[in-house]
Amino acid sequence: MELENNTVWVVRGDDSFDIFSSKAYAEEHKKSLIEMWKKSIVRDTIPRRLNSTDEINKYYKDYPEVISIGKDHYGLVRGFKSNEYGMQNYRCYELWSNKDWDDYYQDFASQIVIEEYIISK
16 A cells, blocks of 8 residues: 555545545445435335334334435334333334434545554654
8 A cells, every 4th residue: 555645544434444545535435325225225216114013023124224225215213102002112214304314424435534643653
């Protein structure tokens, strides 16, 4: 790895830590991480509503915080409702506005940071 001015750029995110010898490589890597995330939330249909704690425990790992179907985005809703049997957990998806999606996207993208470090000899 050939350094520019003894500088490295670190791309740090939720599940990543990568070091690059140029800022351009680091920025390109950040873009690729965001694209991979966007592809990972794409679904063909809205997953069914989970109506009990047993269903939630069994299937919850397949229910990300946000999903994308076509050009629409849906956020996961966690809730409780009371009935004659007591409190009942549920999980379902709710359609987001464009503003909700933009805010979520900006928050996600801002969590992947590029830091510059100078290496001294």
